Amino acid sequence: MRNQEPRASSSCAACKFLKRRCTPNCIFAPYFRSDEPKKFARVHKVFGASNVSKILIEVPEEQREDTVNSLAYEAEARLTDPVYGCIGAIALLQRKMVELQVDLAIARARLARYAANSPPILNDHGSMIPPLAEFPACGGLVDSFSQSSSDTMNDFSQFPFIF
Numbered sequence: 001m002r003n004q005e006p007r008a009s010s011s012c013a014a015c016k017f018l019k020r021r022c023t024p025n026c027i028f029a030p031y032f033r034s035d036e037p038k039k040f041a042r043v044h045k046v047f048g049a050s051n052v053s054k055i056l057i058e059v060p061e062e063q064r065e066d067t068v069n070s071l072a073y074e075a076e077a078r079l080t081d082p083v084y085g086c087i088g089a090i091a092l093l094q095r096k097m098v099e100l101q102v103d104l105a106i107a108r109a110r111l112a113r114y115a116a117n118s119p120p121i122l123n124d125h126g127s128m129i130p131p132l133a134e135f136p137a138c139g140g141l142v143d144s145f146s147q148s149s150s151d152t153m154n155d156f157s158q159f160p161f162i163f
Contacts, residue, residue, distance in 0.1 A: 013040040018049055027056050031068040039072050046075040 014028035077086035
């Protein structure tokens with residue numbers, strides 16, 4: 001729980017918004033400070049003051065701040081995206097993660113193909129540069145890429161547009 005700041009005569013954001021007198025045992029005061037009026041306004045618009053009050057009463061006191069933060073986040077997401085709320089943001093991030101995993105699999109497959117099929121590379125002096133597997137720092141790197149690329153081909157067979 002937040003430190004109980006001394007409230008001489010200032011009301012919390014909830015009581016100011018609801019235009020009522022803030023009592024010393026106000027359930028909203030520790031979580032909706034007077035300098036955060038928009039936080040309560042958003043939560044109130046989505047959930048309603050009565051419902052927020054009931055939720056806070058039911059939740060153990062040590063979990064109330066996290067509960068208020070969750071309500072504030074959900075309210076912000078719901079006002080931004082009224083249909084999906086934060087589920088829309090989660091779905092968007094999950095789609096992006098799948099896209100990035102596919103991109104990574106493609107890059108690994110291309111790297112493995114390149115490492116397996118590449119002719120010897122000559123440096124500026126005309127001498128051959130050894131393959132990646134011969135460098136100590138890259139010891140198992142090429143093997144792991146070639147193994148993961150064959151696994152990837154099986155895993156991503158449902159995406160015919162990739163290969």
